[in-house]
Amino acid sequence: MPDSGNPEAKASPNLPWTTRLLMSAVAFAVDVSCRPNMTFNRRLFNLVDLKCSASSQPKNGVKSSDIVIDSGRNLWFRLYTPTNIVTETSTTSSLPVIVYFHGGGFVLLAANSKRFDDHCRRLAKEIPAVVISVNYRLAP
Numbered sequence: 552m553p554d555s556g557n558p559e560a561k562a563s564p565n566l567p568w569t570t571r572l573l574m575s576a577v578a579f580a581v582d583v584s585c586r587p588n589m590t591f592n593r594r595l596f597n598l599v600d601l602k603c604s605a606s607s608q609p610k611n612g613v614k615s616s617d618i619v620i621d622s623g624r625n626l627w628f629r630l631y632t633p634t635n636i637v638t639e640t641s642t643t644s645s646l647p648v649i650v651y652f653h654g655g656g657f658v659l660l661a662a663n664s665k666r667f668d669d670h671c672r673r674l675a676k677e678i679p680a681v682v683i684s685v686n687y688r689l690a691p
Contacts, residue, residue, distance in 0.1 A: 581659075591658050593689070601665040609634040613672045617663075624688065629662050631675040631682040647680045652687065662686035 566574075576599075584596040605615045612635045620626040636646070651674070653660055653667045660667065662684040675682045 584659075593659060596659055600660060602661070602663045603665050603668040604663070605629060611672055611676060613675045615668075615672070625686070626688070627662075627686050629668070629671070629684045629686070631671050631684065633675050633679040633681075636679050647678070649674060649678070649680050649682045651682055651684045653684065655689075657687075657690045659689065 580596055580599045584592045586592055605617045607614060607616060613631050613633050615629055615631045617627055617629050620628070633646070651667075651671055653662055653664065655661075662668075663686070667684060671682045671684045674680060
């Protein structure tokens with residue numbers, strides 16, 4: 552419980568143990584991947600970064616496909632489209648479009664990382680919307 556006399560004191564968030572464990576594992580992987588000269592070893596970190604492939608068959612009511620813009624620069628995006636949208640007010644031609652830029656501080660992870668793939672699928676299904684997850688060049 553925070554000290555009411557100290558405005559700087561903050562309470563810890565009440566997170567499930569699985570979330571705390573996952574956050575600790577990711578923090579450990581990032582710490583281990585950081586070199587002494589403060590550069591980042593992506594090859595080492597990519598050992599724990601699970602990747603998902605695009606699926607033309609719907610998974611959780613959402614199809615996905617990878618579209619390459621420039622193969623020389625590894626510039627591509629993953630397109631997520633909900634498949635079970637049949638209502639009077641919404642058709643696939645009138646869905647909103649969300650352009651999603653993944654996290655990772657512009658240093659790590661990618662649009663096909665499992666955590667971002669799951670998140671974009673959930674957005675596409677629950678909103679419903681077409682989601683474009685951009686894979687951009689990471690910082691050196």
